[in-house]
Amino acid sequence: SDDHESNPISRFRNYLRINTAHPTPNYAAAVNHLTAFAATIPTVQTQTLYFTTRDKPLLLITWPGSNPTLPAILLNSHLDSVPVEPSKWLHDPFAAHVSDDGKIYARGAQDDKCIGMQYLEAIKSLKVNLDYTPLRTVYISYVPDEEIGGFDGWGKFVESREFKELDIGFVLDEGQASITDEFRVFYADRSPWNLVIRANGIPGHGSKMYDNSAMENLMKSVEVMMKFRENQFDLVKAGRAMNSEVISVNPVFFKAGTPSPSGFLMNMQPSEVEAGFDVRLPPTADPDLMRRRIEEEWAPEWRNMTYEITEKGPLRDNMGRPLMTATNDSNPWWSIFKQAIAASGGKLAKPEILPSTTDARFMRQLGIPTLGFSPMKNTPILLHDHNEYLKDTVYFEGIKVYEHIIRSLSSFDGASIIETR
Numbered sequence: 001s002d003d004h005e006s007n008p009i010s011r012f013r014n015y016l017r018i019n020t021a022h023p024t025p026n027y028a029a030a031v032n033h034l035t036a037f038a039a040t041i042p043t044v045q046t047q048t049l050y051f052t053t054r055d056k057p058l059l060l061i062t063w064p065g066s067n068p069t070l071p072a073i074l075l076n077s078h079l080d081s082v083p084v085e086p087s088k089w090l091h092d093p094f095a096a097h098v099s100d101d102g103k104i105y106a107r108g109a110q111d112d113k114c115i116g117m118q119y120l121e122a123i124k125s126l127k128v129n130l131d132y133t134p135l136r137t138v139y140i141s142y143v144p145d146e147e148i149g150g151f152d153g154w155g156k157f158v159e160s161r162e163f164k165e166l167d168i169g170f171v172l173d174e175g176q177a178s179i180t181d182e183f184r185v186f187y188a189d190r191s192p193w194n195l196v197i198r199a200n201g202i203p204g205h206g207s208k209m210y211d212n213s214a215m216e217n218l219m220k221s222v223e224v225m226m227k228f229r230e231n232q233f234d235l236v237k238a239g240r241a242m243n244s245e246v247i248s249v250n251p252v253f254f255k256a257g258t259p260s261p262s263g264f265l266m267n268m269q270p271s272e273v274e275a276g277f278d279v280r281l282p283p284t285a286d287p288d289l290m291r292r293r294i295e296e297e298w299a300p301e302w303r304n305m306t307y308e309i310t311e312k313g314p315l316r317d318n319m320g321r322p323l324m325t326a327t328n329d330s331n332p333w334w335s336i337f338k339q340a341i342a343a344s345g346g347k348l349a350k351p352e353i354l355p356s357t358t359d360a361r362f363m364r365q366l367g368i369p370t371l372g373f374s375p376m377k378n379t380p381i382l383l384h385d386h387n388e389y390l391k392d393t394v395y396f397e398g399i400k401v402y403e404h405i406i407r408s409l410s411s412f413d414g415a416s417i418i419e420t421r
């Protein structure tokens with residue numbers, strides 16, 4: 001029964017039942033669950049670190065390697081989830097209901113509680129069933145706050161003394177489901193810019209037609225921006241670029257109007273309005289060109305507009321290179337990863353840029369090779385959606401895939417390469 005931690009599915013379901021959705025994620029319960037399971041695996045150690053407040057723990061799991069002088073492997077998973085609208089789900093999003101055909105419904109089933117448990121299941125299997133000891137030390141980090149930017153989670157971790165002492169050589173972080181028979185792998189993220197544009201203008205009676213109202217100025221910008229969006233999207237629709245290779249611009253809020261007790265005054269044209277946009281740039285984008293475009297076309301001062309860009313992630317690493325991990329023979333980790341997937345019987349799609357953004361950017365910024373990977377194939381992409389689910393068979397297969405990956409990465413002796421980091 002699921003009351004017991006008796007098998008991988010019940011352990012996964014019990015993890016999913018812990019509500020770690022924002023804005024009130026129960027991180028402590030999640031850390032307890034993972035710590036208790038890790039304690040059942042011989043030689044595995046756990047520690048909980050705090051970089052900000054007590055309610056934002058980071059769980060670090062260590063599986064010691066026999067040669068601690070070699071750079072280590074880090075597997076990452078975030079503890080938090082995005083919120084839910086429970087009434088729009090078929091099942092309670094925190095009940096981890098299993099359908100007759102094995103679909104496990106829960107917030108976090110794909111993003112990304114699956115990988116968090118699969119890492120541990122794979123290590124347990126390698127240790128208990130095969131008595132395998134890694135050459136390189138394997139770490140797993142369970143981090144808070146990824147969904148709200150990661151700044152108090154992995155962001156703080158990578159700057160810490162504790163992190164530097166780990167001497168990490170290669171990182172695996174979350175990816176996305178694949179609807180085909182091939183696993184997807186990601187070598188870069190897009191960088192998010194939160195853009196707010198504001199328009200000022202002449203206020204006036206709702207009945208009056210005149211030039212230069214704040215609303216008119218804002219609407220002109222929105223038209224220009226939507227045209228840009230259409231051009232980018234047309235490239236995707238024409239098959240010239242993947243979704244994640246273009247710059248996306250999506251409106252996420254409009255704030256305007258003169259409030260009245262029953263809503264808004266309809267006969268007032270406001271003097272100030274604003275709108276917010278989620279903008280995502282691939283690592284190949286030119287940020288200066290983008291800033292100029294915003295300055296000159298999207299929020300020109302001559303149209304009485306101002307703007308604010310909050311960059312939620314860098315486009316370049318500390319050496320000034322685009323934030324990308326090499327997926328060719330220059331990166332030995334890539335070859336090992338690729339071979340491990342093949343050895344597991346899996347097929348790999350062409351490496352992609354992730355359309356969204358993960359904590360991986362903090363590692364790539366330090367120049368540490370990092371791949372995004374979640375072993376889910378023949379699975380609809382349901383992250384942040386209603387009725388997020390993962391099939392039990394897909395979950396089990398993922399554990400097997402990680403067994404191959406973790407074994408290959410952690411036994412890589414590096415003899416054939418010079419580690420340049």
Ligand SMILES: [Zn+2]
Binds near residue numbers: 082111147383384
């Ligand atoms: Zn997410």
Ligand SMILES: [Zn+2]
Binds near residue numbers: 078111112146174358
């Ligand atoms: Zn995620």
